[in-house]
Amino acid sequence: MRTVLRLGVFLAVLSNVSAPVAHAIVLRDDVQPTTSDAFAEVMGEHETAFLVDRAHAGRAHNVALAASLLDGVVLAPGAELSFNDRVGPRTLEAGFREAPELHDGHLHEGVGGGVCQVATTLHIASLRAGLEIVEHRAHSIPLSYAPAGLDATVSYGRIDFRVRNPFAHAVRVRAVAVEGELVVRIEGAQAHAPADVEATVVRTIERNETRVVDATLASGARVVEDRGRDGVVVRVRATSADGTRVERTVRYGASSRVVRVGA
Structure with missing residues (x-):
């Protein structure tokens, strides 16, 4: 999967990479990068789109x-x-705010709907970027804003997404959501070519059919x-530029077709 990024808005907001960051923290005391050179190189990036109309205002927020x-x-x-x-x-x-959330393959109203798109x-x-994925779980069904296999679901206190920095230098995460x-x-x-990320469907799991007798229907x-x-x-x-490959399998289960039949 190769993604062509439209980064005009992002670059306008983050044009000065050495500017102070309000939420910056260092997770180990023995490394304290303080100069712009510490984060001068883009190691990896990705963009997704979201709706910002009135009907989706809660999710966009x-x-x-x-x-x-x-x-x-x-x-x-x-x-x-x-x-x-x-x-x-x-x-x-x-x-x-309240917004639709995905539970068991169906959308339900809940607080924080849309946060999974940020995790994804x-x-x-x-x-x-070549970070190590420590903990990841996909949704129950593929989603529209990411290829199947690359989405990430999170639920506070239950399901987390965690990454580890495997490099000998510090890395910084920048994230911005502007105008959809x-x-x-x-x-x-350190500069390096971003890894080539592929998500390939290798097998289809056919749905079953469940029949429910309904006495109100004609035979x-x-x-x-x-x-x-x-x-x-x-x-x-x-696959990294040096040939290093990380591979895993993601499974989305089938759900049954439900048919009511006459007695």
Whole structure:
């Protein structure tokens, strides 16, 4: 998967990479990068789009808030970043709003809907930058804003997304959400070609059919209650310029087609 990034907005906001970052922290005391040279190189980045119309205002707000909380985190060599620890609980008191969330393949209203898009964008940027993925779980179904296999679901206190800095130098995460564009960038002191990230469907899991007898229907009649969906198995592969390859498999289960039939 090769993504052509539209980074005009991102570069306008973050044109000065040495500017102070409000949320910056260092996760190990023995490394304290203080100069712009420490983060002069872009190691990997990714962009996703989100809707900003009135109907999606709550979700757009949550995406922007989560990005602002993630922005500026510095990982010393060997340090880990926990998305949940960094972004914190998704509550009304923390400033998040109600928006649709995905649970068991269906959308339900909840506080913090949209935050998973920030975790997903961080996931893909981290793969391209060569960070080690320590903890990752995909959603129950593929999503529209990322190729199947590359999405990342998070739920505070239950499901986290974590990455580790395997390099001998510190790295910094920049994240910004402006005008429907969310960009996450990983910066460091050493330049290297971003890893080539591929997500390939290797197998389809066919849906089953569940029949429910409905006495209100005429004999032989069939009504599709739920179309269900096929599942897929996806191979995710990140290949660095030096040939180093990281590979894993992501599985999205099938859901049954439900049909009501006459007695």
